[in-house]
Amino acid sequence: MALGARLELRQGQSLVITPQLQQAIKLLQLSNLELDAFVDAELEKNPLLARDEREGARQAEQTPEEAPVSDRFDDAPGGAAEADLDARHDDLYADAAPGDRATGDAGDAAQVATQGSTDGDAGGSVDWSKASRSGSFDTDGEGFEGALTREKTLAEFLEDQAALCGFNPAERAVAFALIGAVDEGGYLRTSITEVAERLGCAEALVEAVLKRCQGFEPTGVFARDVPECLRLQLQEIDRCDPAMDALLNNLELLAKRDMAGLKRACGVDDEDLRDMIGELRALTPRPGAAFGGEPATSVIPDVHVREDKLVGWRVELNTDTLPRLLVDQRYHATVSRGARSDQEKVFVADCLASANWLVKSLDQRAKTILKVSSEIVRQQDAFLAFGVEHLRPLNLKTVADAIGMHESTVSRVTSNKYMSTPRGVFELKFFFTSSIASSDGGAAHSAEAVRHKIKTLIDGERAGDDVLSDDRIVEILKEAGIDIARRTVAKYREALRIPSSLDRKRAFKQAC
Numbered sequence: 252m253a254l255g256a257r258l259e260l261r262q263g264q265s266l267v268i269t270p271q272l273q274q275a276i277k278l279l280q281l282s283n284l285e286l287d288a289f290v291d292a293e294l295e296k297n298p299l300l301a302r303d304e305r306e307g308a309r310q311a312e313q314t315p316e317e318a319p320v321s322d323r324f325d326d327a328p329g330g331a332a333e334a335d336l337d338a339r340h341d342d343l344y345a346d347a348a349p350g351d352r353a354t355g356d357a358g359d360a361a362q363v364a365t366q367g368s369t370d371g372d373a374g375g376s377v378d379w380s381k382a383s384r385s386g387s388f389d390t391d392g393e394g395f396e397g398a399l400t401r402e403k404t405l406a407e408f409l410e411d412q413a414a415l416c417g418f419n420p421a422e423r424a425v426a427f428a429l430i431g432a433v434d435e436g437g438y439l440r441t442s443i444t445e446v447a448e449r450l451g452c453a454e455a456l457v458e459a460v461l462k463r464c465q466g467f468e469p470t471g472v473f474a475r476d477v478p479e480c481l482r483l484q485l486q487e488i489d490r491c492d493p494a495m496d497a498l499l500n501n502l503e504l505l506a507k508r509d510m511a512g513l514k515r516a517c518g519v520d521d522e523d524l525r526d527m528i529g530e531l532r533a534l535t536p537r538p539g540a541a542f543g544g545e546p547a548t549s550v551i552p553d554v555h556v557r558e559d560k561l562v563g564w565r566v567e568l569n570t571d572t573l574p575r576l577l578v579d580q581r582y583h584a585t586v587s588r589g590a591r592s593d594q595e596k597v598f599v600a601d602c603l604a605s606a607n608w609l610v611k612s613l614d615q616r617a618k619t620i621l622k623v624s625s626e627i628v629r630q631q632d633a634f635l636a637f638g639v640e641h642l643r644p645l646n647l648k649t650v651a652d653a654i655g656m657h658e659s660t661v662s663r664v665t666s667n668k669y670m671s672t673p674r675g676v677f678e679l680k681f682f683f684t685s686s687i688a689s690s691d692g693g694a695a696h697s698a699e700a701v702r703h704k705i706k707t708l709i710d711g712e713r714a715g716d717d718v719l720s721d722d723r724i725v726e727i728l729k730e731a732g733i734d735i736a737r738r739t740v741a742k743y744r745e746a747l748r749i750p751s752s753l754d755r756k757r758a759f760k761q762a763c
Contacts, residue, residue, distance in 0.1 A: 271608050271612075274608070274609070274612060275608075275612045275615070275616075276663070277289075278612050278613065278616050279616060279619065279660065279663040279664055280663040280664075280666045280667065281667070282667035282668070283551050283553065283572045285667075286572075286574065287574065290574040290576065290613075293605075293609055294576075297602050297605055297606050297609075298582070298586075298602065299578055299579055299582060299583050299602045299603055299606045300576050300577070300578065300579075300606045300609070300610075301576070301577050301578075301579055302574070302575060302576060302577070303575035303576065303577045402542070403542065404542055405433065405435065405437065405472075405539040405542040406430055406431070406433065408468075408542060409430045409433065409464075409467055409472065410427065410430055412467045412468065413426045413427065413430065413464070413467075416463065418460070421452065421456065422456070422459075422460050424450060425446065425450060425452065425456060425457050425460040426460050426463075426464055428446050428449065428450060429441075429446060429457075429460065429461060429464055429473065430464075432446070433472065433473060433539070434539070435539055435540065435542075436537040436538070436539050436540055437469065437471060437472040437473070437474070437480070437537060437538040437539030437540070438473075438474055438475065438476075438480070438539075439461075439473050439474065439475050443457045443458055443461065461473060465483055469535070469538040469539065469541065470483060470484050470487045470538060471483045471484045471534075471535060471538035472538050472539060477502065477536055478499040478500065478502060480536060480538065481499055481531060481534050481536065482496070482499055484534045484535065484538075485499075485530075485534070490530060494517045494518060494519050494523070494527065495517075495527055495530075497516050497517045497518070498513065498516070498517050498527055498528075498531070500516075501513060501516045501517075504516065505528065505531075507754060507757075508754060508757035508758055509757075510524065510757075550669050550676055551569070551571075551572055551669070552569055552572075552669040552670055552671035552676050553568070553569055553572055553620060553624075553668045553669055553670070554566060554567070554568060554569060554620065554621070554624040554668070554669075554670045554671065555567045555568075555569055555670075555671045556624075556628055556635065556670060556671065556672045556673070557673070558635075558673060563632070564628050564632060564635060566621065566624055566625045566628055568617055568620065568621050569671075573613070573617055574613060576606075576609065576610050576613065577610070578603070578606045578607055578610055583599065583602075583603055586599050587599050619656075619660070619664055620664055620668060622654050622656075623650060623654065623656075623661055623664045623665065623679070624668075624670060624679065626650050626653050626654050627645075627650065627670070627679065627682050629653075630643060630645050630649065630650065630653075630682070631643060631645065631682050634674070634682075635672055635673065635674065638674070639699060639700060639703045640700050640703055640704065641700065642682070642684060642697040642699050642700045643697055644684055644685065644686030644687075644695050644696070644697045644698075645682055645683050645684060645697075646683060646685075647661045647662055647665075647683065664679070665678075665679035665680050665683070666680070681699075684697045684698045684699045684700075685697075685698045686698070687701055687733060687734065687735055687739075688734045689732050689733065689734060696732075696733050698743075701728070701733060701735065701743065702743045702746070702747060704728065704731070704733075705724060705728075705740060705743050705744060705747070706747055706749070708724060708727060709724075709744070709749055709755075712755065712759075718752045718755050718756045718759065719752060720752040721737050721740045721741050721744065721751075721752065722737055724740050725737050725740055728740075
């Protein structure tokens with residue numbers, strides 16, 4: 252073969268991942284909070300985007316979502332736009348389409364805002380009823396009164412005590428460094444060596460300050476482990492004798508309910524041991540838990556499922572979590588006429604293309620979530636009607652084949668998405684469980700349903716003689732048509748944080 256430069260013409264398919272395609276794929280797996288943050292960033296960057304605050308449009312868009320599961324997507328094959336995003340996404344995993352499909356098209360005319368939708372914002376009037384409440388004394392929000400009534404956190408409570416403790420400047424710096432390393436439970440999550448190296452002081456100074464800080468309220472704070480926390484509380488009431496100290500050093504035996512081993516370690520009889528254990532139960536293993544911390548963030552469902560007597564289960568999108576954006580074409584026309592240089596024209600054109608693509612991607616994201624959720628409800632209708640024992644085995648491929656999408660698309664859609672059902676709020680991935688074969692050749696059983704059955708059997712134990720071993724649970728499940736190994740039962744039991752049959756039998760004896 253001759254070596255040299257020459258021209259060749261070849262035809263082939265290749266995948267081009269454009270920024271628009273990357274954005275569409277990213278939107279699929281974003282949670283509600285992440286999507287809001289992303290949309291806010293786009294609103295700041297793109298002057299042609301605006302939020303749709305019209306109540307009429309919001310109510311009008313709720314109607315098509317309220318369709319029964321049985322006939323929601325009967326017209327899906329006829330809509331090319333609905334399958335566009337999934338087709339582009341599937342190109343990442345299958346060489347099915349050329350790269351020129353992954354370009355940003357202009358959005359539909361129905362998604363274009365009129366000038367009237369932005370004139371209200373551009374006017375000089377201000378709605379003071381919606382203004383910031385931080386400077387108002389007659390509001391019901393978190394204003395001046397809310398700041399006064401807010402509960403102190405554990406760190407603030409400890410800092411107040413440190414300020415009154417008479418520390419010199421060096422000791423004060425060490426004390427505040429130790430307070431910063433205390434977690435919500437009141438435990439010190441750093442070592443003396445680390446604090447000394449970070450502050451450039453002697454370990455003896457840190458040790459001395461820690462001893463004084465361990466005298467702060469609530470009693471037990473600044474402990475480095477559970478035995479030390481309990482020991483500080485016992486020292487406060489002058490009950491830390493050698494026998495109690497030995498009990499604190501052998502808490503693992505207490506967890507196993509090995510009373511014989513505890514009696515040998517502590518050198519006491521049965522009555523004294525019961526009294527010592529009773530004193531331990533009166534203590535607080537998490538002294539900092541009584542203080543206010545950061546409020547827990549509630550889960551906002553993306554989809555609502557409710558029962559309809561006429562059509563069965565009805566799946567609806569939670570419209571409150573969906574950002575509504577509009578593209579202001581009149582403002583675009585005004586800016587385009589004022590653009591003089593080529594750079595300005597290119598910027599305006601890029602903003603319009605990006606805005607149209609984002610609006611289209613958000614709409615397609617909502618449709619895809621609704622489509623996947625509806626298929627999950629179809630597959631798991633028995634769970635919604637009768638409970639977790641009727642949860643069916645389900646995987647991503649089953650849902651993907653049923654709705655004509657790729658498995659990776661379904662995986663992204665079900666990440667960080669929640670469904671509100673009459674039985675509670677569940678993550679979409681909760682409905683995907685592995686299968687366990689049936690011993691009689693019937694339908695397979697869901698792993699989640701088997702775990703629930705194991706928990707039900709153990710909860711039914713009432714006396715020490717009725718404690719079920721793992722082998723006995725295997726026999727009971729096989730009689731019920733579930734073919735499962737003993738090690739699988741043990742794994743499920745440990746995942747449910749249920750002790751072994753020996754530990755449960757000891758607990759029954761101790762209770763008696």
